Amino acid sequence: MELLTENTTNGKKVQILLEELRDRYGTKWTTHLIDLETDEQKKSWFLRLNPNGRIPVLLDVTDDGSVISIFESSAILAYLQQSDDMHNVFGFGDAFEKSQALQWLFFWHSSGPVHGHTRHFVKGAPEPTPSEYFQKAMLRIYGVLEAHLSGQHSGHPRQYLAGRGEGKYSIADIGTWPHVRAYRSLGFSEENDMRPFPHLLDWVDRIAARPAVQRGIDGCKYDSEENPGLHVRAE
């Protein structure tokens, strides 16, 4: 395995698990330092591995000898725990405990960026208003999804976010779609702001066309007689 990284908060968490795995199992890996100051992470060779253009990225070799890349520090932690921690020393076998570990990992994965945003404003943001800063950040994120779906860096267009080839509809799409489809609520228009993202808009429509998705956004029907739902009440 090779870790493409830098000595930053997100790099450190992966480095720590790799060190733990080395102590416990003798896991071996090499490290390739990415020079963030010269934007090495925005070069095309790196964007092919991670269209988000950020470290850390883990490279691993599968059983059939092909090299795979994994990005997002929390996804790398989950991958390493599953692939290299066969005795669940740093994870859990029990489904509930496993889910608990993921809950807290996801909690911090979604909360961590607030740290970065806070620092941006505490240090005196160059953008005149916070909405300008966040709209710029959102358009960059749409650009990452567009590049991924269009195959801009990989040369392979795809229909869905995860899976080999053109991808397969999965929880990755389900977890992303409700936010992306709501771009108008962020002040973006299809005609202007979203014009650079045609593959992303096609993806929004493709998923919207699924009957289960339509039912899923059609309000909750917990109290109907056919579907009494699960009620948890504080007595």
Ligand SMILES: N[C@@H](CCC(=O)N[C@@H](CS)C(=O)NCC(=O)O)C(=O)O
């Ligand atoms: N959500 C990503 C965040 C990765 C990230 O923000 N990496 C920073 C260093 S800690 C980076 O590469 N910054 C350079 C850039 O944004 O161009 C993860 O958890 O891996």
